Amino acid sequence: xxxxxYIRTLKHADHTVFCVEDxxxxxxxxxxxxxxxxxxxxxxxxxxLTTLTDRLNEQPAPVTxxxxxxxxxxxxxxxxxxxxDPTYADQLFGGWMRAESGGKKRTIKRRxxxxxxxxxxxxxxxxxxxxxxxxxxRSERPGIxxxxxxxxxxxxxxxxxxxxxxxxxxxxxxxxxxxxxTRASGLFVQDIAIDMRTLFSVSLDGYEPELSPETIxxxxxxxxxxxxxxxxxxxxCPAERRKELISxxxxxxxxxxxxxxxxxxxxxxxxxxxxxxxxxNTITYAIQAKLDEIEAGKALPSLNNAIQDVNLFVSPAAExxxxxxxxxxxxxxxxxxxxxxxxSFNYENQLSKK
Numbered sequence: 001x002x003x004x005x006y007i008r009t010l011k012h013a014d015h016t017v018f019c020v021e022d023x024x025x026x027x028x029x030x031x032x033x034x035x036x037x038x039x040x041x042x043x044x045x046x047x048x049l050t051t052l053t054d055r056l057n058e059q060p061a062p063v064t065x066x067x068x069x070x071x072x073x074x075x076x077x078x079x080x081x082x083x084x085d086p087t088y089a090d091q092l093f094g095g096w097m098r099a100e101s102g103g104k105k106r107t108i109k110r111r112x113x114x115x116x117x118x119x120x121x122x123x124x125x126x127x128x129x130x131x132x133x134x135x136x137x138r139s140e141r142p143g144i145x146x147x148x149x150x151x152x153x154x155x156x157x158x159x160x161x162x163x164x165x166x167x168x169x170x171x172x173x174x175x176x177x178x179x180x181x182t183r184a185s186g187l188f189v190q191d192i193a194i195d196m197r198t199l200f201s202v203s204l205d206g207y208e209p210e211l212s213p214e215t216i217x218x219x220x221x222x223x224x225x226x227x228x229x230x231x232x233x234x235x236x237c238p239a240e241r242r243k244e245l246i247s248x249x250x251x252x253x254x255x256x257x258x259x260x261x262x263x264x265x266x267x268x269x270x271x272x273x274x275x276x277x278x279x280x281n282t283i284t285y286a287i288q289a290k291l292d293e294i295e296a297g298k299a300l301p302s303l304n305n306a307i308q309d310v311n312l313f314v315s316p317a318a319e320x321x322x323x324x325x326x327x328x329x330x331x332x333x334x335x336x337x338x339x340x341x342x343x344s345f346n347y348e349n350q351l352s353k354k
Contacts (some may be wrong), residue, residue: 002278003350005194005341007253010122010301012317015130015183017256017266018043018119024129024182030142032124037184039119039258044190048116049090052252053315056244064189076329080149084108085215086202086237087222089245093199110210113198119190119258123289125299127186136176147173154254183265187288187301187321192253193280197229200237200245211235229350236347243343250338254331272318273303274334277310280351286310311337 018025018039026035053060066078086092095112121127138145148163166173168302202219202264203210204226211219216235220226223238235243257269275286286307292298303324305312313334316326 001345003197003345004278004280005196005276005338006280006283007192007194007274007276007338008287009190009253009284010272010303010318011119011190011257011269012186012187012272012321013127013188013258013269014185014267016185016258016269017181017183024184025182026129026182029124034124035129036121036124037123037127037129037182037186041116041118043258044119044256045094045112045114045116046250048114048252048256049094050259051256052093052248053090054278055248055251056089056314058089060090061085067344083249084110084210084212086110086211089248092202092237092245093249106209108209109211110202111198113195115193115195119188119193121285121300122187122189122301125297126289126301127184127188129182129184131180131182132226133177133179134181136178137174139172139174142174145174149173149343169273181327187289188269194342196342196347197350198231199342199345200242200347201227201229201231201234201350203231204233204235206214225348227348231316242347244267246339246342250335250342254335270317271315271331272321273312273314274308274331275310275312276334277307279309282307282310286312313337 009088018037024037025039026037028034029036036337049060064081066080068076071074078227079098081098082096083091084096084098091110093112093114095110097107097109099109100108105224148156149165151157161175178284202224204216219235223240224235224242227234227236254274257267273287275283277283277286286304288302288304289299290302292300297339301322303312303314303318303322305314305324311334314322314324314326315330316328318326347349
């Protein structure tokens with residue numbers, strides 16, 4: 001059985017922000033000569049894992065943040081340590097790395113079994129970035145909101161002096177002008193590859209450790225079973241826990257939206273379609289864009305449900321953008337298909353017997 005499952009997701013985002021420094025994340029597309037918006041794979045991953053833990057109603061793994069004082073008593077950034085414990089769902093699927101300063105302890109790291117792409121435009125011509133000027137306005141209730149004007153030394157100046165400064169000006173001190181805010185709209189595509197060999201397996205390799213000896217003993221006592229895969233000896237997550245996690249993971253893969261890193265200006269970011277299969281190339285045929293043969297400078301979204309070994313699930317929301325007919329239960333059926341595929345993998349007995 002092919003150990004990989006590939007999922008391509010088509011989403012619609014409307015006048016929203018994948019927010020970080022300098023407003024909307026964007027990059028330059030050299031082929032179509034324009035700035036295009038995107039959400040990083042890291043942001044997508046965090047949003048998926050948040051959806052996962054919310055679905056499970058479980059807390060994510062705690063993180064310990066270290067800060068160091070230098071010789072001048074100044075506070076500096078230190079390490080951030082996670083638990084490195086696969087009993088936490090976000091750790092099992094998200095991976096971890098702990099490299100302690102000083103090099104006195106072994107580095108512990110686990111590569112995530114989920115390879116996650118950035119969410120980017122299906123085609124540079126099928127979306128873009130728009131700018132708008134906004135205000136932080138509290139001028140409608142002047143008796144409630146305070147205004148303090150400070151001099152060059154940071155001291156508040158009297159109200160009478162403020163009124164003198166404003167004479168001959170129509171400026172409002174209860175309204176802040178915020179120019180050139182960017183917003184993103186368009187059809188976005190995102191890809192994920194799931195390695196089922198390591199999805200529920202953690203390595204017991206002592207040369208490149210994924211686990212501390214204490215965590216190994218904890219897992220054994222919690223019913224994790226020793227087995228082997230193509231990477232060597234490993235511990236396998238118990239079947240009962242796998243069933244629970246597979247259901248929640250399938251839900252997260254279908255229903256995530258960008259929520260992390262201060263994503264703002266709400267958009268449902270509705271899922272229009274999912275293409276699911278075990279060939280990384282063919283799922284791209286099922287959800288793609290084509291240049292319009294009649295009108296120059298125009299691209300059209302294209303969904304194809306006739307690709308061999310690819311299952312295409314189209315929601316009714318897609319009918320506003322493509323002619324393909326959507327099904328009301330398409331997203332639920334996509335969840336069921338993911339659950340069935342992941343549950344059918346033989347995690348305990350991965351190696352072929354000769």
